[in-house]
Amino acid sequence: xxxxxxxxxxxxxxxxxxxxxxLPDGHKCRRVHGHTWTVRVxxxxxxxxxxxxxxxxxxxxxxxxxxxxxxxxxxxxxxxPVSPTAEHLAAWVADWCHRHLEPGRGWWLxxxxxxxxxxxxxxxxxxxxxxx
Ligand SMILES: Nc1nc2c(c(=O)[nH]1)N=C([C@H](O)[C@H](O)COP(=O)(O)OP(=O)(O)OP(=O)(O)O)CN2
Ligand SMILES: [Zn+2]
Numbered sequence: 001x002x003x004x005x006x007x008x009x010x011x012x013x014x015x016x017x018x019x020x021x022x023l024p025d026g027h028k029c030r031r032v033h034g035h036t037w038t039v040r041v042x043x044x045x046x047x048x049x050x051x052x053x054x055x056x057x058x059x060x061x062x063x064x065x066x067x068x069x070x071x072x073x074x075x076x077x078x079x080x081p082v083s084p085t086a087e088h089l090a091a092w093v094a095d096w097c098h099r100h101l102e103p104g105r106g107w108w109l110x111x112x113x114x115x116x117x118x119x120x121x122x123x124x125x126x127x128x129x130x131x132x
Contacts, residue, residue: 007110008053009042010060014072018084021077032075038115039067039093045107054107062100063093086114090124098126 017034020027041063045054076084080092090112097109113123 005044005046006048006054007042007044008055008057009040010057010064011038011040012064012067013038014067016071016074016076016079018076020083020085022083032077035116035118037089037117038113039063039089040111040113040115041093041097042110042113043107044110047106049106055105059101063097066096066100086116086120086122087124090114090122094124094126 013036015034015036017032019032020029023030041060043054043060048054071079076089080088082088082092093114094109094112097112101109109126111123111125113121115121
């Protein structure tokens with residue numbers, strides 16, 4: 001096989017409201033409004049494990065359950081500890097993945113991409129795999 005890295009990703013969708021209270025009066029995003037958000041999580045590995053994969057896609061399923069239970073049809077302003085921009089949401093999801101998924105068997109989180117349903121996306125890439 002050629003040398004290289006493998007990436008697998010999984011996409012999660014949810015509907016949620018937010019407002020960005022730090023913005024100037026009159027900015028539309030100061031008002032409560034909603035999006036159908038998409039979060040794409042990508043993990044990477046240099047070597048495959050049996051039966052020849054980075055990790056079972058199902059290893060990422062707990063994130064979907066967490067988002068369904070804690071974020072879907074909620075106000076992100078009340079869920080995140082910081083202003084719920086797409087940037088902060090991406091970093092918050094990355095933090096959750098580091099604490100609740102189980103990288104360390106040769107695969108690690110590469111990126112979290114957040115899409116608010118329009119034409120723009122935000123990507124967060126953690127600096128490095130956290131120590132275990
Ligand atoms: N860098 C960021 N910019 C903006 C964010 C953000 O999280 N990070 N968020 C917003 C608002 O959430 C806004 O609701 C989304 O704005 P926008 O992409 O402009 O969405 P629209 O569909 O309303 O796009 P139009 O171009 O106005 O049609 C804003 N910016
Ligand atoms: Zn918005």
